[in-house]
Amino acid sequence: MKNKTALITGTTSGIGEATAYEFAKHGINLVLCGRRLKRLNTIKKALERLTNVHILNFDVRNKDETLKAIESLPKDFKNIDILINNAGNAHGLDPIHSGNTDDWDAMMDINVKGLLYVSKAIIPQMTERQSGHIINIGSSAGKEVYPKGNVYCASKHAVLAITEGMRIDLNPFGVKVGSINPGLVETEFSQVRFKGDAIADNVYKGFKALQAKDIAEIIYFAISRPPHVNIADLLVFPTAQASSTIVKKEF
Numbered sequence: 053m054k055n056k057t058a059l060i061t062g063t064t065s066g067i068g069e070a071t072a073y074e075f076a077k078h079g080i081n082l083v084l085c086g087r088r089l090k091r092l093n094t095i096k097k098a099l100e101r102l103t104n105v106h107i108l109n110f111d112v113r114n115k116d117e118t119l120k121a122i123e124s125l126p127k128d129f130k131n132i133d134i135l136i137n138n139a140g141n142a143h144g145l146d147p148i149h150s151g152n153t154d155d156w157d158a159m160m161d162i163n164v165k166g167l168l169y170v171s172k173a174i175i176p177q178m179t180e181r182q183s184g185h186i187i188n189i190g191s192s193a194g195k196e197v198y199p200k201g202n203v204y205c206a207s208k209h210a211v212l213a214i215t216e217g218m219r220i221d222l223n224p225f226g227v228k229v230g231s232i233n234p235g236l237v238e239t240e241f242s243q244v245r246f247k248g249d250a251i252a253d254n255v256y257k258g259f260k261a262l263q264a265k266d267i268a269e270i271i272y273f274a275i276s277r278p279p280h281v282n283i284a285d286l287l288v289f290p291t292a293q294a295s296s297t298i299v300k301k302e303f
């Protein structure tokens with residue numbers, strides 16, 4: 053994996069940040085992305101002891117900003133071997149009849165369109181070189197719709213459809229495409245979903261949720277398989293979780 057370069061979106065917290073740490077341990081050159089520049093700088097400083105790190109500070113909702121940021125990569129970071137499309141989040145948990153349209157826009161713009169913009173900026177160099185690996189972070193919510201999950205679940209179902217589409221279209225070029233689909237992972241996800249409301253603190257109480265590092269290790273496993281092996285689609289739950297709505301809690 054040494055001498056490979058990975059671009060990971062959403063590296064300022066949670067799964068993306070843990071994946072950056074995991075990749076750095078294995079000497080993978082990193083392009084860290086996110087909106088919170090201060091955090092990007094802190095993580096860069098920590099990881100530079102292990103590998104080469106470059107920061108791209110952009111909002112995936114902004115198409116021009118996204119394309120320009122990726123276009124601006126310096127020579128040493130320009131060839132992206134591994135793309136981890138991780139940036140994303142849920143906004144709100146409301147029944148469809150009282151959902152907030154700004155929340156809907158945010159989820160579709162970030163989770164679906166943002167992922168497409170980043171991919172659009174990077175895929176041509178992979179097809180040109182006839183190599184590359186793209187992993188899209190979907191969700192158990194992309195396989196199963198749960199009450200009040202409506203638009204978030206739709207956005208993650210879209211991620212899975214896009215992953216399949218990419219795998220089919222990029223097959224002739226030898227580019228690997230797969231998705232990793234976690235259940236409940238204890239990150240800033242619920243703080244964002246509930247906009248800082250105290251309800252977010254209860255989401256991971258009473259059971260051992262997945263940790264960001266658990267998913268980061270699985271992502272590293274996926275990208276470090278031999279050339280003929282592609283992990284196309286992986287669903288990962290904490291042991292306490294059986295489906296989106298069945299979680300064994302012990303209080």
Ligand code: NDP
Pocket residue numbers: 061062063064065066067068085086087088110111112113138139140141142162189190191192233234235236237238239240241242244264
């Ligand atoms: P976090 O909230 O901890 O991390 C989300 C990351 O996405 C942050 O680094 C954030 O960076 C980035 N991000 C959000 N919006 C934007 C934007 N507009 N432009 C650029 N970057 C953005 O959550 P997780 O680590 O849990 O989430 C990572 C992925 O995993 C998401 O796609 C999520 O849907 C998925 N997932 C999470 C699960 C969970 O239970 N936690 C389970 C299944 C899937 P910044 O704010 O600095 O821009």
Ligand code: 8X3
Pocket residue numbers: 190191192193201234235236237296
């Ligand atoms: C995150 C998992 O169940 O909170 O995608 O939607 S869930």
